[in-house]
Amino acid sequence: MKKQALLFLLLGSLVATGCNNGNNNPSTSKGPDVEDLGVKEIHTDLMKQYLEDPDWKSIKTYVPKVNAEDSSYHNDQSQPNPIELKFDEVEEAEKYVVQIAKNVEFTDAKLVEADTKAYNFYNSEIGQEYYYRAAVSEEALAAAKIYKFKVNDVAPRYLHIDGVINFRDSGGWKSSLVENGVTKQGMYYRCAQFNSITAEGKAAMKELGIKLDIDMRDRPPAASPASSEDWQIEIMDAHVASGTENYRWEGKQGSNTGIAQTYKKIFEAIAEADEKPIALHCTHGADRTGIVSWFLLGLLGVSKEDCARDYVMTRFAGERAVLPQDDSSGSSEIAKWNQKTEALEGDTWAEKTYKHLNEDFGIETDTLETIREKFVEGYHRAA
DSSP states (O other), X not given: OXXXXXXXXXXXXXXXXXXXXXTTSXXXXXOOOEEEEEEEOOSOHHHHHHHHOSOGGGHHHHOOOOTTTOTTOOOOOOOOOOEEEEOTTSOOOSOEEEXXXXXXXXXXXXXXXXXXXXXXXXXXXXXXXXXXEEESSSTTGGGSOEEEEEEOOOSOEEOOOTTXXXXXXXXXXXESSSTTEEBOSSSEEEEOOOTTOOHHHXXXXXXXXXXXXXXXXXXXXXXXXXXXXTBOOEEEEOOOOTXXXXXXXXXXXXXXXXXXXXXXXXXXXXTTTTTSOEEEEOSXXXXXXXXXXXXXXXXXXXOHHHHHHHHHGGGGGSSOOBOSSOOTTSBOHHHHHHHHHHTXXXXXXXXXXXXXXXXXXXXXXXXXXXXXXXXBTTOOOOO
């Protein structure tokens, strides 16, 4: 009898252990059913073709004409594709609510309304996984079907800000500063002027959390046109005069020392972009905006080819004849900048850019290191 009792005790212990290690354990319980929709693309087919072309100088193959080359031609192709969020299984209704989040628990979720059983989702982060669900009311969302998708991680990240062209993020580019390095998204945006921004565009600026409008035009206004009643955006006068193309690369000893002082002010603001996200622009977001962004990406360890690719993609906005080499029909600044930077001391493109910003523009080492630490996760300045 003692042996039988002992056997029953052992069996009971095994059963209890099995229960504790099974579905009753919260750590292994099955989560909600989620339909995986795979990878989604924000780039248009034309952008994608160019980004897949290993030769960054091939831009004119994809955007052969812009307005500056032919006054009868204008076609903005800088708007990204929306990601269409479908929910056909939801019952018929006049309005639907859609919830979008970066996690399946839907914490910090975005809640929007739709008139049809689909919602066009703009301004997603590249490389990010998203979850969404939809219903006829907020109360019904908890029981709604969940979908997930991942956004293609190819830079640049184009954004749709209604009434603004050529709007893109400096984040998502590969960085050589650390192993598998990538520049952070959501801190520095480059674009064209805000003169025609709509209420919808202003709402998108608020949602992105942009707090500083750095205006490089000849005469910036006193207040940012991108501000709204419920979201005030500070403006910085960082004007660089038109017609100074030959001096924009030069430093504090150059022919136009005021430009170097302006760059110094801009980079000091970029060093605070984690707390005060920036939208920097001139008129078209091409040349003046282009060189600042080119310097920034180079500082962050982005390759010379990708710095140049980002610069010439302004052609997709359809207004500026930005070209990768000397050409009588358009700008040749990028070729000159590449040649001048290559001539500087330094073993890498990032070192050469760093040296130029530090020694020729007078931007403090602490400012440059702070920018690198904030924009490239895992980067730490030397002790």
